[in-house]
Amino acid sequence: DQQVKQNSPSLSVQEGRISILNCDYTNSMFDYFLWYKKYPAEGPTFLISISSIKDKNEDGRFTVFLNKSAKHLSLHIVPSQPGDSAVYFCAASARTGTYKYIFGTGTRLKVLA
Amino acid sequence: NAGVTQTPKFQVLKTGQSMTLQCAQDMNHEYMSWYRQDPGMGLRLIHYSVGAGITDQGEVPNGYNVSRSTTEDFPLRLLSAAPSQTSVYFCASSIHPDREGDTQYFGPGTRLTVL
Numbered sequence: 001d002q003q004v005k006q007n008s009p010s011l012s013v014q015e016g017r018i019s020i021l022n023c024d025y026t027n028s029m030f031d032y033f034l035w036y037k038k039y040p041a042e043g044p045t046f047l048i049s050i051s052s053i054k055d056k057n058e059d060g061r062f063t064v065f066l067n068k069s070a071k072h073l074s075l076h077i078v079p080s081q082p083g084d085s086a087v088y089f090c091a092a093s094a095r096t097g098t099y100k101y102i103f104g105t106g107t108r109l110k111v112l113a
Numbered sequence: 114n115a116g117v118t119q120t121p122k123f124q125v126l127k128t129g130q131s132m133t134l135q136c137a138q139d140m141n142h143e144y145m146s147w148y149r150q151d152p153g154m155g156l157r158l159i160h161y162s163v164g165a166g167i168t169d170q171g172e173v174p175n176g177y178n179v180s181r182s183t184t185e186d187f188p189l190r191l192l193s194a195a196p197s198q199t200s201v202y203f204c205a206s207s208i209h210p211d212r213e214g215d216t217q218y219f220g221p222g223t224r225l226t227v228l
Contacts, residue, residue, distance in 0.1 A: 001214070009153070015166075018194050032210075032215075034216065041221075041222075042221060042222075043117070043203050043205075043219030043220050043221050043222055044156070044203070044211075044219045046217065049214065049216060051213075063162070078187060089156060091156075092208055095211045096209055096211075099144065099163055099169070099209075099210045099211070100158055100161065100163065100171060100172075101146065101158065101210065101217060102158065102172070102209075102226075103148070103154035103155050103156035103157070103158075104155050104207040105153060105154060106156075
């Protein structure tokens with residue numbers, strides 16, 4: 001049973017435009033969410049996070065939005081750059097006791113020059 | 114500061130062989146974890162540890178053992194390798210999941226093939 005889902009395996013966006021990556025979760029106990037970026041043959045690297053007490057967190061070109069009622073989060077990248085081409089994973093955890101970070105299946109973003 | 118290191122980078126095993134994937138971190142992190150990455154499956158949690166002497170199962174623990182005798186090291190053992198364990202394995206560490214703003218640092222991965 002996949003608790004964290006990324007339903008779009010891939011996404012192509014023109015350079016300079018907005019990239020929107022989506023993530024859905026089923027466990028209502030999740031209260032902390034993260035996005036990681038992964039290049040080929042490397043480990044994932046942290047991008048941005050959001051706590052369930054917020055509905056938006058921004059860091060430069062990256063913004064994460066959280067809709068708790070819909071159990072949905074999204075990552076917006078504006079403007080998209082060719083160097084953003086990578087696989088993006090969302091992750092979730094319930095900070096009260098289980099100590100597990102659960103990851104989604106990933107979305108491969110390709111930014112076209 | 115080397116961060117999270119993993120050895121070996123690549124390994125080929127025959128079915129039934131055993132091996133240990135090594136993971137070490139030099140950031141004094143309490144939390145360490147192992148994931149496997151398979152096509153279409155994302156990153157799946159195998160085992161994790163919240164400190165020396167404490168380990169617990171993740172989403173896909175069968176066929177794997179772990180131990181945490183020191184803060185720095187978190188080896189993953191395959192006792193009898195199976196072709197289904199062919200995957201890329203990532204080790205990660207963080208301060209602790211109940212800390213505000215906790216984030217995991219990942220190692221470069223070990224690509225394992227079981228024939």
